[in-house]
Amino acid sequence: MKKIVRAKILENVKVSGEYRKLKILAPEIAKTAMPGQFLSLKIGNCLTPLLRRPMSIHKIKPPYLEILYKVRGRGTELLSKYKINDYLEILGPLGTGFQTDGAFKTAILVGGGYGISPLLALQDRLKKLNKNIITVIGARSAKLVYKEGFINIKIATEDGSAGIKGLVTEVLDNTCCSLKVDAVVFACGPDKMLKAVSLVSQKHNIPCQVSMENLMACGVGVCLSCVCAVKKGLTNEYKRVCVEGPVFDSKEIAW
Ligand SMILES: Cc1cc2nc3c(=O)[nH]c(=O)nc-3n(C[C@H](O)[C@H](O)[C@H](O)COP(=O)(O)OP(=O)(O)OC[C@H]3O[C@@H](n4cnc5c(N)ncnc54)[C@H](O)[C@@H]3O)c2cc1C
Ligand code: FES
Numbered sequence: 001m002k003k004i005v006r007a008k009i010l011e012n013v014k015v016s017g018e019y020r021k022l023k024i025l026a027p028e029i030a031k032t033a034m035p036g037q038f039l040s041l042k043i044g045n046c047l048t049p050l051l052r053r054p055m056s057i058h059k060i061k062p063p064y065l066e067i068l069y070k071v072r073g074r075g076t077e078l079l080s081k082y083k084i085n086d087y088l089e090i091l092g093p094l095g096t097g098f099q100t101d102g103a104f105k106t107a108i109l110v111g112g113g114y115g116i117s118p119l120l121a122l123q124d125r126l127k128k129l130n131k132n133i134i135t136v137i138g139a140r141s142a143k144l145v146y147k148e149g150f151i152n153i154k155i156a157t158e159d160g161s162a163g164i165k166g167l168v169t170e171v172l173d174n175t176c177c178s179l180k181v182d183a184v185v186f187a188c189g190p191d192k193m194l195k196a197v198s199l200v201s202q203k204h205n206i207p208c209q210v211s212m213e214n215l216m217a218c219g220v221g222v223c224l225s226c227v228c229a230v231k232k233g234l235t236n237e238y239k240r241v242c243v244e245g246p247v248f249d250s251k252e253i254a255w
Contacts, residue, residue, distance in 0.1 A: 002094055002220075003028050006087045010064065012080070017143040018070050019114070020080055026090060027063035034097030035060070035121035036211055036247045039067065040219040041079065042089035049075040052091065054216045054242070056118035056188070059149075068117040068146065094219055095246050098122050098186055098209055105181040106132040108206075109150075110172055110197050112189025113139055116146050118211055122186055123150060134175055138168025138193065169196040176204035184209070187250075198250035208250040214241040229254040 011023035029039070040052040053075045059066035071077050082088060100107075100122070107126045109119040116137055126133055135150040142162035147153050155163025156171045164171060172185070187197040188211035201208035217225040221243035228245070229236040236254040239245065 001032060002092055004089060004091045005029060007065075007090050009082050009084055009086045009088060011084065012082050015068070015146070016148060017146055019146050020069055020071070021058070022067040022069065022079070022082070024065055024067075024088065024090070025063055026065050026092075029090065029092045030060055030062040030065050033057050033060045033065065033093040033121075035100075035125045036097035036118050037093035037095050038118075038219075038246060039065070039090045039092035040094060040216075041067075041075075042091075043075045044078045049078070051217050052219055053079070054094075054219055056114075056211070056246075057093065058117045058120050060121050060124070068114065068120075070114045091219065095242055096244065098125075098211070098247050100125055100129060100131075102184065103182065104131070104184045104207075106134065106179060106183040108172065108175060108183055108185045109133065109135045110168060110185060110187040110189070110193075111135070111137050112168055112187075112193040113144055114146075115187070115189030115193070115211070115213065116150075118188055119186065120149050132181075136168055136171050136175060137163075138171070138189070167196070168193060169200050172197060172200050173203075176200065176206060179204075179206075185250075187211070188213070194250070194253075195255040198253070198255065201250060209247050210250045210253065211246045212241045212248065212253075213246065216242050218242070 007024035007026040058068040185201045185208040194210040214226040217223045226241040227238040
């Protein structure tokens with residue numbers, strides 16, 4: 001059940017690379033939030049930015065929630081200025097979470113850039129379910145790699161400044177080749193990466209869930225600005241990433 005709350009800020013600090021971590025006190029949202037869901041943040045008290053900003057839930061530890069973010073523009077720049085004991089209006093939890101039911105033994109988490117964020121909350125959930133976890137992190141360079149809290153990590157950077165030089169999908173492909181047990185791939189990152197991850201998973205016949213990061217305006221299913229094309233029979237239809245997603249079965253998406 002989504003709620004609007006005034007959340008008290010407990011921490012808003014630079015962490016590794018280009019990332020910042022925001023810790024908030026939001027008991028009403030934290031108690032029902034699921035890995036893969038997101039929050040919609042009203043940043044600032046003036047008209048700009050007018051729209052709320054969507055952010056994945058990075059860690060769920062009731063009564064606390066954490067967000068991992070990268071400063072991109074006006075909204076996230078303003079967010080980085082919030083101090084301890086300031087309040088932030090947030091709406092959440094929003095969207096669907098990752099599906100963790102099922103008899104699979106190994107979970108392969110694939111994160112690109114800030115797409116790594118929701119995978120930490122997912123990892124916490126999968127640990128409780130006693131799944132084996134492999135984390136594959138991809139980024140353009142070392143300063144965009146965020147790995148704090150993750151286990152069994154493999155890294156690929158485009159410039160070779162961390163892990164292997166290459167794409168996250170090459171690491172995923174090798175990982176899938178050496179798997180001997182049932183697995184599920186859970187991925188979050190840019191569209192291009194998600195499409196490639198989906199193809200690799202399909203090649204190995206491994207189910208894959210992708211968390212999409214389409215641009216959003218309302219965040220609650222009204223404006224249709226976030227839609228993505230999904231397959232329906234021989235044609236496509238559109239689904240709202242903010243309500244029917246952000247997590248989808250990768251086979252459903254009309255890439
Ligand atoms: C479901 C969801 C979860 C997200 N989770 C996170 C997260 O955990 N951490 C994080 O740092 N960011 C996350 N984002 C992206 C985040 O919402 C944007 O970076 C933020 O809204 C940018 O706001 P801004 O005012 O700083 O920048 P703006 O001035 O609005 O934009 C700056 C630049 O960022 C680009 N941008 C804005 N939104 C997106 C987007 N959704 N995808 C790709 N590019 C975008 C713009 O095109 C522009 O080039 C998420 C987005 C969605 C939809
Ligand atoms: S952001 Fe408005 S419908 Fe999804």
